[in-house]
Amino acid sequence: MPHIEELRRQRAGINEQVQALATIEASGSTLTAEQLTEFANLQQQFTDISAKIERLEAAERAAALVAKPVKATQQAPGIIVKQEPKQYTGAGMTRLVMSVAAGAGNLQDAAKFASEELNDQSVSMAISTAAGSGGALIPENMQNEVIELLSDRTIVRKLGARSVPLPNGNLTLPRSAGGATASYTGEGKDAKTSESKFDDVKLSAKTMIALVPMSNQLIGRAGFNVEQLVLQDILTAIAVREDKAFMRDDGTGDTPIGMKSRATQWNRLLPWEAGSTINLNTVDEYLDKIILMAMDGNSLMIRCGWGMSNRTYMKLFGLRDGNGNKVYPEMAQGMLKGYPIQYTSAIPVNLGESGKETEIYFADFNDVVIGEDGSMKVDFSREATYLDAEGNPVSAFSRNQSLIRVVLEHDIGFRHPEGLVLGTGVLF
Numbered sequence: 376m377p378h379i380e381e382l383r384r385q386r387a388g389i390n391e392q393v394q395a396l397a398t399i400e401a402s403g404s405t406l407t408a409e410q411l412t413e414f415a416n417l418q419q420q421f422t423d424i425s426a427k428i429e430r431l432e433a434a435e436r437a438a439a440l441v442a443k444p445v446k447a448t449q450q451a452p453g454i455i456v457k458q459e460p461k462q463y464t465g466a467g468m469t470r471l472v473m474s475v476a477a478g479a480g481n482l483q484d485a486a487k488f489a490s491e492e493l494n495d496q497s498v499s500m501a502i503s504t505a506a507g508s509g510g511a512l513i514p515e516n517m518q519n520e521v522i523e524l525l526s527d528r529t530i531v532r533k534l535g536a537r538s539v540p541l542p543n544g545n546l547t548l549p550r551s552a553g554g555a556t557a558s559y560t561g562e563g564k565d566a567k568t569s570e571s572k573f574d575d576v577k578l579s580a581k582t583m584i585a586l587v588p589m590s591n592q593l594i595g596r597a598g599f600n601v602e603q604l605v606l607q608d609i610l611t612a613i614a615v616r617e618d619k620a621f622m623r624d625d626g627t628g629d630t631p632i633g634m635k636s637r638a639t640q641w642n643r644l645l646p647w648e649a650g651s652t653i654n655l656n657t658v659d660e661y662l663d664k665i666i667l668m669a670m671d672g673n674s675l676m677i678r679c680g681w682g683m684s685n686r687t688y689m690k691l692f693g694l695r696d697g698n699g700n701k702v703y704p705e706m707a708q709g710m711l712k713g714y715p716i717q718y719t720s721a722i723p724v725n726l727g728e729s730g731k732e733t734e735i736y737f738a739d740f741n742d743v744v745i746g747e748d749g750s751m752k753v754d755f756s757r758e759a760t761y762l763d764a765e766g767n768p769v770s771a772f773s774r775n776q777s778l779i780r781v782v783l784e785h786d787i788g789f790r791h792p793e794g795l796v797l798g799t800g801v802l803f
Contacts, residue, residue, distance in 0.1 A: 379431045386424040393417045461599050465524050467517035468751075469606040470498045472779055475755050476594045513751040518783075521610070522747065528614035530717035531621040531634075531787070534680035535740035541748045544580035544784060548744065578746035580784035581631050583620070585612040586761045587779040588769075594777060609781060618721035621745070621787045622682065622736060631787045634736055634743075638797035643668070647732075647800045655694060655702055658803060662712060665737045665796050672793030674739050679794075681716040682736035688718035690803045726800075733801045739794030748784035755779060 396414045400406055406414065470493050471485075477492070478485030482502055490499035501514050513521075526532040539546065587608050593601055624630035638644055645668055651657050669676065683691075691711065694702040709715055714737075726732040756771070759778040763769050771778045789795060 379428060379435075382424055382428050382431070386421060386428065389417050389421045389424065393421065465520045465606050465610075466602065467495075467498055467501070468513055468521050469602045469609070470495050471501060471513060471517065472609065472753050472781075473594075473602065473605055474498060474502055475753050476589060476777055476779060479755065479757065513753060515749055518749070518751045521613075521751065524606075524610055525614055525617065528610055529617045529621070530682050530719050531618065531740070531743065532745065533717055534682065534715055534738075535678040536621075536743040536745050536787070537741070538745050538747050539578075541578060541580050541746040541784070541786065544748055546578040546746050548576040548578070548788065548790060576744070576788040576790055578744070578786040578788045580746065580748040581620075581629055581786050582782065582784050583613070583616060585609065585616065585781040585783075586759075587612050587781065588761065588771060588774075588776045589779055591757075591775050591777055605779075609779070613781065613783070615721065618719045622719075622721060631785070633787065634738065634789070634795060635734065635797060637789050637792070638795050641792035641795070643672075643792060643795050643797060645796055645798050647798065647802060649800065653803045655696060658691070658694065659702065661798070662735075665735065665798050666712060666714075668796045669737060669739065669794060672796075674791065674794040675741070676739055676794075678741035679714045679737065679739050681711050681714055682722065682738075683716070683718055684722040684724050684733045685718050685720055686724045687733055687735060687801060687803060688716070729802075731802060732799070735798035735801055737796045737798070738789075739791070742790040742794045744788050744790065746786045746788065750784065752782045753779065754782075 393414065396406065396410055396417075399410070470489060474485040474489040474493065475482070477488040486499045486502040489495050489502055501517070522532075522538060532538075539548075587605075589605065589608070593604070620631050620633060622633045623635050624633045625636040626632040645665055647661060666679075669679065688706075691703055692701075692706050696702055703711055705711065705713075706716060709717075722734055722736070724731070724733040726734070756778045758770075758772050759780075760768050760770050761778055
């Protein structure tokens with residue numbers, strides 16, 4: 376049935392046609408028989424449409440009289456559509472941590488927070504299926520994202536160390552301890568036989584616990600900026616400790632055996648000559664000796680790189696020749712003598728009797744393997760106590776903080792000793 380407004384438009388159009396015919400007759404002209412017939416038809420249509428309009432208007436008035444107003448309490452609730460969460464590397468692990476914190480360690484509440492507040496159903500499902508004891512287990516795909524992010528923060532990873540799985544927390548890798556040799560022989564003479572010698576690189580998972588204090592004012596809040604703040608705090612806590620462990624820990628206190636201990640064990644040390652003047656020639660010659668020591672050890676030199684303290688890096692970066700030109704301009708591209716270079720505060724600058732010595736690490740990181748257990752757990756506490764940078768105990772409760780605990784297991788191993796050189800007693 377036509378709408379009342381449509382009928383009114385039709386009636387207006389018919390009226391225009393009727394007025395046109397009436398104008399012809401008013402001007403003194405006579406309407407033809409066809410025009411008279413058309414005039415009569417238009418009049419009838421006008422009358423019929425007017426009658427329809429009157430009936431529709433009467434129906435509307437009747438409906439208005441019997442209509443009841445809708446009470447405000449009976450209105451349907453407004454529909455709130457949450458924005459899809461932004462996806463980025465590490466988002467899943469970060470939202471899982473935030474959810475566990477918002478749920479105060481209760482995994483059911485954490486799953487609800489992830490679903491309703493963060494609008495991330497995959498994280499909610501991961502929490503729902505996590506084991507209830509010992510915190511929430513981070514799924515392997517989320518953990519791999521964390522390892523990927525750590526590769527940009529931990530210099531051992533950044534320089535090319537390979538990550539391998541640790542089945543049941545242990546892994547044994549064979550390595551060549553002595554190569555087979557070849558020899559010449561004459562006709563009718565026996566060839567001298569030799570064989571390759573092998574031993575094993577044994578990796579055993581070491582437990583690392585990262586404690587990340589979080590302000591209670593951030594707990595329960597969703598948003599990209601909050602997620603980034605939480606993610607950066609977690610990555611920083613893990614990366615700083617990993618750097619120290621992989622380079623300088625000695626295996627005591629359930630820590631990994633790092634590069635320094637292995638270099639000492641395998642006699643791969645190259646000390647800076649005491650009393651040497653620190654200048655362009657002595658520094659450059661010393662760096663060449665480090666590379667030469669790796670070459671003379673028959674290292675394959677596939678993926679070599681430098682690791683050094685911040686002080687040493689800046690000394691080399693600012694070193695200039697007699698014309699004022701930088702000696703190592705390639706450091707602006709992250710290279711030193713053709714090999715990648717990284718720096719970290721995990722390498723101290725207060726070693727030795729003088730308290731001014733530091734170390735330079737040079738290795739073929741193709742032979743460095745990091746075993747990953749594959750399990751990462753997150754737990755939460757409002758009452759825990761942690762140690763600050765000075766080693767003083769701090770109560771999270773008294774500071775209106777909560778403590779996030781991230782537990783992961785890994786170990787580091789070196790397949791070929793000849794690929795590792797440690798410069799010691801460095802004074803620049």
